[in-house]
Amino acid sequence: MTWKVNSGSSSLWWDNWTGWGALAMVISHNDINKFQLAKDLIVDGSWNIAHLQLPEYLAKTILSLAIGDQNKPHFPIWMPTTNGKFTTSSKMLKNKNKLPFDNNISRYGIEVDTKCCCCTEAKDETIHHTFLDGELARKMWNYFGIPLGIPWKPGTIKTLIIKWWTVKPKNALYKDMLKTIPIIIWWKIWKARCVNRYDKTKVSKSRSIYQAFHHIKWIISKTMSTTQWIWKWQDLSKKIINSSHKIECIIVRWIKPPMGWTKLNTDGRHSNNDSIGAGGIIRDSNGQIIMSYAKNLAKGSSNIGEAKAIIYGLQWCTSQSLQNIILESDSLIIINMVKGKSKIAWQLQDSIDIIKEMLDETTNIVIEKRIKLRMHWPNGA
Numbered sequence: 484m485t486w487k488v489n490s491g492s493s494s495l496w497w498d499n500w501t502g503w504g505a506l507a508m509v510i511s512h513n514d515i516n517k518f519q520l521a522k523d524l525i526v527d528g529s530w531n532i533a534h535l536q537l538p539e540y541l542a543k544t545i546l547s548l549a550i551g552d553q554n555k556p557h558f559p560i561w562m563p564t565t566n567g568k569f570t571t572s573s574k575m576l577k578n579k580n581k582l583p584f585d586n587n588i589s590r591y592g593i594e595v596d597t598k599c600c601c602c603t604e605a606k607d608e609t610i611h612h613t614f615l616d617g618e619l620a621r622k623m624w625n626y627f628g629i630p631l632g633i634p635w636k637p638g639t640i641k642t643l644i645i646k647w648w649t650v651k652p653k654n655a656l657y658k659d660m661l662k663t664i665p666i667i668i669w670w671k672i673w674k675a676r677c678v679n680r681y682d683k684t685k686v687s688k689s690r691s692i693y694q695a696f697h698h699i700k701w702i703i704s705k706t707m708s709t710t711q712w713i714w715k716w717q718d719l720s721k722k723i724i725n726s727s728h729k730i731e732c733i734i735v736r737w738i739k740p741p742m743g744w745t746k747l748n749t750d751g752r753h754s755n756n757d758s759i760g761a762g763g764i765i766r767d768s769n770g771q772i773i774m775s776y777a778k779n780l781a782k783g784s785s786n787i788g789e790a791k792a793i794i795y796g797l798q799w800c801t802s803q804s805l806q807n808i809i810l811e812s813d814s815l816i817i818i819n820m821v822k823g824k825s826k827i828a829w830q831l832q833d834s835i836d837i838i839k840e841m842l843d844e845t846t847n848i849v850i851e852k853r854i855k856l857r858m859h860w861p862n863g864a
C-alpha cells in the first residue's frame with residue numbers, strides 16, 4: 484500500500500488515507516462533516532491535527548505522512564482490492580497485523596491498555612478474542628448464525644468463515660447474505676471496540692446487534708421492497724432462506740439515432756481465464772452498420788474490457804471526423820465514472836481520462852437500458 488498526500492482531496496473522515504481505516508470508524512468525534520477533506524488538516528504546508536485529539540498511534544502516522552505537490556490529487560491505492568478501494572474485509576483478511584489492536588500498537592513502542600472492552604471481566608485483547616472469542620463476538624455470531632443453522636463454535640476465524648461461506652444456499656439472496664453478514668458482524672464489533680476504547684463510551688451488545696440487523700436490512704432493501712415491517716432477525720432470516728426470484732421481462736430494443744447522428748454500441752467481454760475482449764458496432768441514423776470491431780486484449784477485468792471497447796470505438800469515430808455520436812455502453816460502472824457520479828477505480832483511471840477527453844470534444848452519452856432482477860417474497864410466506 485502506498486500513501487502520497489498531494490492536494491489531500493480524500494475525504495477526511497471516510498477515505499482510508501492514513502492506512503488505519505476511515506477515521507470516522509476508527510475514532511469518535513462530535514463534528515464529523517462528510518465534506519471535510521484531508522487537505523483541511525494541512526496549514527502552511529504542515530499537518531495541523533491538535534484539535535482532533537487523535538490516539539497517539541494515529542497522530543504519529545499522520546505527522547509522518549509526506550505532504551506532496553499540492554496541485555496534484557491525493558491518490559491512495561489499496562492494493563488488495565481490485566478496485567483500489569479500501570474495505571474492512573480485505574484489510575482484515577490480508578493485513579490483519581496492521582489493525583490497531585493493543586498487541587500490534589505496542590510493537591511501535593507505544594504504551595497501551597492491553598485489556599479488551601467486550602467482556603464483563605476484561606481479557607487480553609487480540610484479533611482472535613475481539614472477533615471470535617469475546618463475549619460480544621460470541622453473542623453476535625450466535626444471534627445471526629443460529630437462525631441460519633450456523634451456531635458459534637470454538638475455532639479460528641478461518642474455520643468460522645469457511646462455515647459461513649460453505650453453506651449451500653437455495654437462492655441468490657441467501658448466498659449473498661452468507662458472504663456479507665460476517666463482514667457486517669466484524670464491522671460492528673470493530674466499531675463498538677473503537678467507541679469503547681477511544682470515546683470511553685460503552686456500547687451495549689444489544690445495540691451492536693441492532694445496528695448490524697439494520698445494516699443487513701438496508702442491504703436487502705436494495706433488492707427487495709418488503710422488509711419495512713420486519714423487526715426481528717428470526718423473521719428476516721426465514722425470508723432470506725425462502726426467498727425466490729421472479730424474473731420480470733421487459734422489451735429491450737435498439738433505437739436508431741436521430742438524423743445526423745451516429746450511434747456507437749460497445750461491450751466488453753471477460754472469460755474465466757481472465758482474458759478480456761472489447762467489441763462494438765457503429766451505426767448511422769438509418770440503422771446501417773458503418774463499422775464493427777472485436778478485439779482480444781491482454782488479461783484484465785471486465786471493466787477494463789468495457790472501457791477499452793469505448794475507447795476503441797470513439798477513437799475510430801474521431802478518426803472519421805464523426806461529430807454527433809451517441810455512445811451506448813451496458814456498463815453503468817464505467818458510465819458513472821465517466822460522468823463523475825462514482826469514484827474512479829485506480830486501474831481504470833487512465834482509460835477513463837482518455838474517454839473523458841474524447842467526450843469533451845464531440846459526444847453525448849446515453850445510458851443503455853439495463854434489465855433489473857427483482858427479488859420477491861414467496862406467496863403466503
Ligand SMILES: [Zn+2]
Nearest residue numbers: 599601602617
Ligand atoms: Zn473481551
